[in-house]
Amino acid sequence: QVTLKESGPGMLQPSKTLSLTCSFSGFSLSTSGMVVSWIRQPSGKSLEWLAAIDWDGDKYYNPSLKSRLTVSKDTSNTQVFLKITSVDIADTATYYCARSLGSRPDYWGQGVMVTVSS
Amino acid sequence: DIQMTQSPASLSASLEEIVTITCKASQGIDDYLSWYQQKPGKSPQLLIYDATSLADGVPSRFSGSRSGTQYSLKISRPQVDDSGIYYCLQSYSTPYTFGAGTKLELK
Numbered sequence: 705q706v707t708l709k710e711s712g713p714g715m716l717q718p719s720k721t722l723s724l725t726c727s728f729s730g731f732s733l734s735t736s737g738m739v740v741s742w743i744r745q746p747s748g749k750s751l752e753w754l755a756a757i758d759w760d761g762d763k764y765y766n767p768s769l770k771s772r773l774t775v776s777k778d779t780s781n782t783q784v785f786l787k788i789t790s791v792d793i794a795d796t797a798t799y800y801c802a803r804s805l806g807s808r809p810d811y812w813g814q815g816v817m818v819t820v821s822s
Numbered sequence: 823d824i825q826m827t828q829s830p831a832s833l834s835a836s837l838e839e840i841v842t843i844t845c846k847a848s849q850g851i852d853d854y855l856s857w858y859q860q861k862p863g864k865s866p867q868l869l870i871y872d873a874t875s876l877a878d879g880v881p882s883r884f885s886g887s888r889s890g891t892q893y894s895l896k897i898s899r900p901q902v903d904d905s906g907i908y909y910c911l912q913s914y915s916t917p918y919t920f921g922a923g924t925k926l927e928l929k
Contacts, residue, residue, distance in 0.1 A: 741918070751866070751909060753918040766917040767823075800865055807872055807913050808856035812865040 706730035708740075708801050708813035715819045722788040722818060726801030733781040734759055739804040740784040742775065744797040745815075752797075756804075757784055791820045824848050824912050828921025834929050841897040843924045845910035850891055854914035857886060857895045860923075861906045869908075870895060902928050 708728040716722060726740060733740060741756040755775040756764045765773050774787040788795060798817050802809035825848035835841045845855065853873040858866035868877040870886035873893055883898045897904055905928050910921040 750922050751911075751920040753911075753916075753920070756916070764916045768917070804913070807854050808868060808911065809913075810868050810871070810877065812867075815865050 706803060706811045708803060708811060710799055710801050710813045710816035712799065712816045712818050714817070715821060716791060717822055718792050718820055719790055722786075722791050722795065722820075724786045724788075724799055724801075724816065724818075726784040726786075726813060728782060728784070728801070728803065728813075731803060731805070733757075733777060733784070735805070737805055740777070741802050741804060741809055742784075742786045743800045743802060743809070743812075744795075745800070746794075746797040751800075755786060793820050796820045823917055824851060824915060824919050826910055826912055826919050826921040828910055828924060830924060831922065832925040832927070834927045835900060836929055837900060837902070839900070841900050841904075841926060843895045843908050843910075843926075845893045845895075845921045847891040847893070847912055851912045851914035853888060854912055855886075855888070855893045856911045856913065857884075858909045858911065859904075859906050860909065866909060897926075900926075900928055904928060 712724040738759040742754040745751045755773050757775045772789045777784045796819050798815040800815045802812040827846045855873045857870040860866045869880050873888050874886045885896045887894050908924045
């Protein structure tokens, strides 16, 4: 059974660094073609793809935020991380991680809500 | 970036209708198009991938098609449980981009 679960700080202050963790089971990120993406959704708005890391360790970023994003994975291939530097109120959103094997994210985590506030 | 123009933004439909939601890509995306349903407080659920393939466990009343760079999601004889927000996603090239969403209300 494929499951993903995001975790994060819940709330942080502007200008800080947001660190998110995606813990997953039921698949291996070392499998050829496997990708884990980060996607966010401000309340009441559409979805925004942020970054992804694939089975080979290649990383992909949304150019609109690239300078602030870092995606990584652990050596056991059971967790993926996302760091966003210099957060501001516009980064307030629910953050999802999702798995892709092939062309589309098929399994998503439940999401973690992050609020940026002073 | 590839822009996905989704329409309509919202619609209200009866249980006897055929519901159609469209997404037009700003360039060719080689059918790397998927559709998701999202209910309040939940994560998106995959319905259709590769433009026309039904995801596992999704009822056959959902279908996808393409005409040029316009992709469509059709729901035949929708059920009350089909209410929610529907999004398209292009995964042809990064950054992947979503449509703005269509809020579907069943009456």
